[in-house]
Each structure stands twice: as C-alpha cells, then as structure tokens.
Amino acid sequence: MIADRIIEQGTLITQDGRTAVEVRIPWYRALPGSCIAGAALTVDGVSAPEGSLRWTMNNRTFSFEELVDETGEWWFPLDSAVLSGDLPVPDSRTEHEVRVDLKLYIPYIITDHGVLHIEEHDTKTMKVAQR
Amino acid sequence: MTSLGTPIQGVTLYSFTRAVHARQYDLDGLIRKVAAEGFGPGLEVIGFSSLRGFPDRIDDNFVGQFRDLVAEVDLVPTSLAVNVDTGIRRDRLMNHDELVEYMRKQIDVAARLGFPIARVQISLTPDAMESLLPVAEKYGVTLALEVHADQHGAHERVLALRDRYEKLDSPLLGFTADWGATVTGFAPSLLEAYRRRGASEALLGQVVDLWNGFYADGPPNTQKVHGERFGAFIGLAARNGRPDLGIDFAINGTGLFGPAPLDTWLEIMPWVRHVHGKFFGIDETGEEPSVPVRSLVRQLVENGYSGAISSEYEGWHWNNWQDPFDIIRGEQAVQRSAAANAGSAMITDASEARRILNSHLAQPVRG
Numbered sequence: 001m002i003a004d005r006i007i008e009q010g011t012l013i014t015q016d017g018r019t020a021v022e023v024r025i026p027w028y029r030a031l032p033g034s035c036i037a038g039a040a041l042t043v044d045g046v047s048a049p050e051g052s053l054r055w056t057m058n059n060r061t062f063s064f065e066e067l068v069d070e071t072g073e074w075w076f077p078l079d080s081a082v083l084s085g086d087l088p089v090p091d092s093r094t095e096h097e098v099r100v101d102l103k104l105y106i107p108y109i110i111t112d113h114g115v116l117h118i119e120e121h122d123t124k125t126m127k128v129a130q131r
Numbered sequence: 132m133t134s135l136g137t138p139i140q141g142v143t144l145y146s147f148t149r150a151v152h153a154r155q156y157d158l159d160g161l162i163r164k165v166a167a168e169g170f171g172p173g174l175e176v177i178g179f180s181s182l183r184g185f186p187d188r189i190d191d192n193f194v195g196q197f198r199d200l201v202a203e204v205d206l207v208p209t210s211l212a213v214n215v216d217t218g219i220r221r222d223r224l225m226n227h228d229e230l231v232e233y234m235r236k237q238i239d240v241a242a243r244l245g246f247p248i249a250r251v252q253i254s255l256t257p258d259a260m261e262s263l264l265p266v267a268e269k270y271g272v273t274l275a276l277e278v279h280a281d282q283h284g285a286h287e288r289v290l291a292l293r294d295r296y297e298k299l300d301s302p303l304l305g306f307t308a309d310w311g312a313t314v315t316g317f318a319p320s321l322l323e324a325y326r327r328r329g330a331s332e333a334l335l336g337q338v339v340d341l342w343n344g345f346y347a348d349g350p351p352n353t354q355k356v357h358g359e360r361f362g363a364f365i366g367l368a369a370r371n372g373r374p375d376l377g378i379d380f381a382i383n384g385t386g387l388f389g390p391a392p393l394d395t396w397l398e399i400m401p402w403v404r405h406v407h408g409k410f411f412g413i414d415e416t417g418e419e420p421s422v423p424v425r426s427l428v429r430q431l432v433e434n435g436y437s438g439a440i441s442s443e444y445e446g447w448h449w450n451n452w453q454d455p456f457d458i459i460r461g462e463q464a465v466q467r468s469a470a471a472n473a474g475s476a477m478i479t480d481a482s483e484a485r486r487i488l489n490s491h492l493a494q495p496v497r498g
Contacts, residue, residue, distance in 0.1 A: 001448050001449075002148075002149065002152055002448075004451075005152065005153070024152070028145065028148045028152070028177070028180050029177060029179040029180040029214070030179045030180070030185070032219060034219060034220060034221055035219065037221075068221050069221075071219055071220065074184075076183050077151070077152055077180060078151070078152075078154060078183075105218060105221075106218075107214075107216035107217065107218040107219040108214045108215050108216050108217065108218070108252055108254060109218075110217055110218055110224070110254055111358075112354060112358050114218075115217075115218030115224075116218075118378075
C-alpha cells in the first residue's frame with residue numbers, strides 16, 4: 001500500500017468554483033473503473049459535494065455512478081487520474097491542506113463478506129493554481 | 132531416491148513496486164537493471180502491474196520489443212502473474228464462462244511474451260482449473276495456481292485442487308508455492324513501520340503475542356478459522372485505542388504471514404511448478420528474520436525441485452527507508468548459500484536455466 005503517494009504534490013488547480021487534484025493509485029496493479037468505488041476531495045476542511053465529483057482517466061471523465069459499470073477503462077499504476085469537484089478555493093498565495101479519500105475494490109480477493117475493499121487517504125499541503 | 136534439485140535464481144518485478152510507482156524506472160529500465168544486478172536469470176512480471184493495456188491492448192509491436200529486450204539482456208521469462216478478478220463487477224461475481232474467457236486472454240499474452248508459466252490464483256476452483264486445461268494446452272502454458280497465505284499446502288481448498296490435478300494428470304496444471312504461507316514470525320520491519328506510525332511497544336507486543344499464538348496453534352485449515360483470526364487482530368487494535376491500525380494488522384497478520392509448518396509443502400510438492408521466494412527483509416546479520424529461507428531452499432533441493440524461485444520482496448508495502456535492490460541482493464545470497472549447504476547450487480547461468488526450466492516443466496507429475 002502506498003497511501004502517502006495518492007495526492008500528487010503541486011497539482012491543485014481551481015477554476016470557476018471547480019477544483020481538481022491529480023491522484024495516484026495506492027496499489028501495485030491496474031484497476032478498472034468499476035473497482036474505483038468512491039472518493040472525497042477536501043480542501044481546508046471543506047469537502048466537495050459528493051454528486052459534483054468527477055473522475056478523469058485515460059482522457060475520459062466519469063461520475064462515480066458511471067464508474068460502477070466501467071470495466072473497459074483501467075487506472076494504470078504509473079498514471080495520474082484527476083479528481084475534481086465543486087469547491088471554491090480563492091486564495092492562490094497561501095498554502096492549502098488537501099485531503100483525498102479513496103475507496104477501492106480488490107477484485108481478486110473474495111472474502112466471506114464479499115469482494116475486499118480498501119479505504120485509503122492522503123493529506124498534503126500545497127498552493128492552488130488559478131486558471 | 133530423489134536426486135537433488137537445482138532451483139533457478141530469479142526475481143519478480145513486484146519486488147520493486149515502490150521504485151516503479153515513484154517513476155524511478157520504466158519497464159525497459161527496470162528489466163535492464165535486474166539483469167545488470169545479476170538478479171536473474173529468471174524474470175517474473177505481473178501483467179496488470181507492468182504492462183499498460185493488459186491484456187486487451189498488448190500489440191505485436193510491444194511483444195516484439197519485450198522479447199528483443201529479454202534476449203538482449205539474457206534473462207529467462209519464467210512466470211507471467213495473471214489475476215483472477217472474479218469480483219470485477221459490482222453487481223455479482225463473474226460466472227464460469229466469463230472467468231474462463233478472462234483468464235484465456237491473459238494466458239494468450241503470457242504465451243506471446245514467451246512466459247512458459249501463468250501464475251493463477253486461489254479463487255479458481257477445481258472445476259475452473261479443469262475448464263482451463265484446454266486453454267493451457269492450446270497455448271502450451273503451465274497454469275501454476277499460487278498457494279499463498281492464508282491458504283497453505285495442506286489447506287482444504289488446496290488439497291481439493293491437488294486431487295483434481297491428480298485425476299486430470301496433466302503436466303500443465305500445478306502450483307506456485309509462495310513462502311509467505313510458511314512464515315515463522317511477524318516481520319520486524321513491519322513492527323518498525325507501526326512504531327513510526329505511533330504504535331506503542333505494549334500494543335506491538337500484543338500483536339506479536341497474538342500472531343505467535345496462531346503460529347503455535349497451526350495454520351487455518353478452513354476459511355472460518357481464517358475469518359476468526361482476521362477479526363482477532365481488528366479487535367486487538369480497537370481495544371488498544373488504535374482502530375485505524377486494525378485492518379492493517381489483520382491483512383498482514385493473516386494474509387502475508389502464514390503460520391503453516393514447512394512440511395505442509397510436501398502435500399503438493401510434486402505439483403509445484405514455480406516458487407515465489409516471498410520475504411520481508413534482511414537483518415543486520417544478513418538473514419531473513421521471519422521467513423525460513425534456508426530451510427525452504429533445502430526442502431526444495433532435497434525434493435528434487437529444479438524450477439525457478441522468484442525472489443519476491445514484499446516489505447515494500449511499509450518499508451520506505453531501505454533500498455529494495457540491496458534487500459534482494461541480500462536475500463538471493465542467502466538462497467545461494469542455502470542451496471550450497473544442501474549439497475546443490477542455484478542456477479544463475481541463463482542458458483543452463485533455459486535447459487533446466489524446459490525439462491522441469493515438461494516433466495509429468497508423479498504424485
């Protein structure tokens with residue numbers, strides 16, 4: 001597990017009330033969209049509304065509802081995905097505390113309670129770029 | 132009497148996950164590094180880790196480049212680790228036909244890249260393995276189902292597979308023995324990682340005592356016992372005010388450090404086609420403190436095993452303070468020393484390894 005690398009340092013950007021950050025998989029192997037079960041994006045203690053979150057990988061953008069059935073697009077371990085949501089981050093001069101929570105299914109580990117899922121999070125401090 | 136085995140030295144690129152994830156090496160660079168370090172000749176790769184677009188988008192151009200590179204650096208492809216992603220859909224598990232096709236595509240890539248073995252996983256039932264035998268025959272790829280903690284060589288699910296293999300009597304169906312099933316202690320480097328996360332010595336002492344108790348009791352032979360042990364680690368963390376560490380204790384304490392005795396491997400030894408030399412660290416004396424590497428190598432040699440051992444360093448999950456290349460170098464030195472002590476030798480020459488691996492895989496099972 002490589003949870004300390006989920007957030008890519010220095011990738012926080014904001015434009016017209018939407019904010020985005022680049023994220024890396026905290027796992028050793030590629031997973032399809034259907035195994036990316038949820039995320040949260042929080043800046044300075046304020047979380048983007050769940051319904052506004054979008055996930056971009058391989059140049060395609062998905063809502064988390066759309067990811068449920070997505071077994072064709074895979075998150076490769078070397079690639080950054082982009083997590084974005086409705087979240088105004090106004091001040092570009094100060095440092096912001098960015099937190100990302102991720103819930104992933106591990107599709108080859110089937111337990112008595114169903115497919116194993118892991119919940120990981122990472123917090124990093126960085127400035128925001130205004131677009 | 133069985134003649135002594137000559138295991139083939141090798142490594143899985145999984146050992147270097149942290150360095151690759153940090154983009155310090157691309158696949159080409161890492162394979163060159165492995166060859167230059169002398170970690171081969173055996174080379175194991177995980178499809179879903181190292182191959183972009185695996186398995187649907189692996190084109191002939193990439194296949195050619197991969198084969199050329201491996202030939203250039205004189206490594207010997209041993210196993211392509213493929214995954215049995217039964218739980219890829221959210222609404223249900225894959226059905227039988229979907230699973231066979233999912234595996235077929237991966238086995239096809241193994242054959243195209245020149246891997247004689249595809250490592251498959253425990254969620255394949257005896258029926259599924261029987262259904263995959265024609266696929267193995269079509270591609271000429273040996274399917275080596277990984278016996279990994281929390282299972283072990285004498286686990287009911289593994290014995291059911293062995294019995295089916297015996298009935299089917301094909302040299303293309305076997306096992307990958309993962310040394311993590313037969314561990315003798317909770318890895319000290321993981322305790323150090325918990326220490327760095329603020330776990331108290333008292334809590335760590337209880338974690339070690341709990342694991343040692345399971346070791347004394349013997350391995351879980353059923354999923355029910357496994358589940359109870361998993362829960363015991365979670366309960367321990369919660370009672371000590373560190374519920375955040377509970378799942379981590381449980382996953383590692385049951386899924387990485389299997390407490391089975393070494394002789395459980397003898398139940399399946401004739402079907403062992405490949406070995407994962409799983410380990411977690413090398414201490415200041417140059418030994419592995421929690422995996423009995425010397426005894427495991429001796430056991431393989433004395434049982435005539437001449438397949439590959441992929442050194443599989445798994446301490447990378449938590450150890451971000453030591454160099455994985457140094458650690459692999461240390462563990463392979465222990466393996467070579469152990470093989471010599473057992474009156475044999477690890478094979479480190481690529482042409483000899485090719486010859487011996489071919490003969491090992493063509494050998495029919497005599498259970």
